Amino acid sequence: MKKIKTRDRILDTSLTLFNCVGEPNVTTLLISDELEISPGNLYYHFKSKGDIVEELFGRFEAEMLDLLAVPEDADISLDQNGFFLHLMFETVARYRFLYQDLVNVLSRYDQLQARFKRLLKKKTTAFQVICESFRRQGMMEINGEELESLCEQLTLTSCYWSSFDTLSHLEDRESVDPGRGVYQMMHLVLPYLAPGEQDEVRLMSRDYL
């Protein structure tokens, strides 16, 4: 029955608020209010609001780097790929505040910019490694130019899908539906797969609708 440290509670609550109403709209007062602690107490644990953002980014970065460590020479199955996409979207969704106002956030905490770009690059590389693996296994046929275009498209979609989705489908359904992005990612790859694999992915992707 150990009680959670205030410092961690601040981080958790901040993350929730950032995701809900957007980081720029969350004041330090709102955070401390929500936690029912004083603003002064918050500043005892973090010397600035930026520090909170940076620590949250650090967690995000660590999780992503961990996830993106895809083995170069392994034979990756369609199932493994689906699982990988699933985890990635799950992680992005948990830190979606970063993506919702990307330019704004990165401009105010400028040391994050380089680190974010590094992540982007690693993402694209990971997709390339996966596609190469598919190609080696005879499951995919694609030329170099299209491969590059596809992997950039996958990176873009992995970043922005959830923002786009919540924005464009707010009326239709109310569940946040994190899986729809995975569906979309699979459909990007679909045309380049061999016929048998196409059917398999079509079936898999249904689960995410």
Place this chain on the structure above:
Amino acid sequence: MKKIKTRDRILDTSLTLFNCVGEPNVTTLLISDELEISPGNLYYHFKSKGDIVEELFGRFEAEMLDLLAVPEDADISLDQNGFFLHLMFETVARYRFLYQDLVNVLSRYDQLQARFKRLLKKKTTAFQVICESFRRQGMMEINGEELESLCEQLTLTSCYWSSFDTLSHLEDRESVDPGRGVYQMMHLVLPYLAPGEQDEVRLMSRDYL
């Protein structure tokens, strides 16, 4: 030799600044400073900063609606489609500040949200109309489920490509390269085109690299 009205100069300068450093980072003082007029003068022409944003949005909306009025039953050629994409990316680039901090901007000027969503829907519909036209002309083969997925993907890409591009390729090249988005859009459609049309689009898309 008619001199430009201050009101319009305010709008133009605001747009430039918004695009450069992001709308949230642009204060009314910065705008008036840049124009070498007093803050009071600015507030003589616009009753609030929000009014400037809304008027700029109005211009954007009008241009987009004009562009998106695609005739339902026309036979659209690949060239026409390329031209359409070109114009769309050009327009989006001119008002890119809206997209760079979308959630933030829409949350602070909430009457814009509904109008923005309407635009999104119209965009997707326009892409559907174009694809249907291609299909009718025997230039494209695609089933209903994939058509929907593709058109959403096109809409997403048309919104976020330029932000993504400036973000991820800042080191490599310094030109802002608005055409790369068109290239990417064409490559999304490519796999669903008939072989002859594929070659044509491949050639066309090169111009945008």
Place this chain on the structure above:
DNA sequence: GTCTATAACGGGATAGAC
């Protein structure tokens, strides 16, 4: 139409008691 001066407000951050 344009200016200067200033009010009004809000958010980030600190000092010092407990």
Place this chain on the structure above:
DNA sequence: GTCTATCCCGTTATAGAC
């Protein structure tokens, strides 16, 4: 570790002279 009180500053917006 936590609180209250308060400072400081940037930003929006207005008042009133020219």
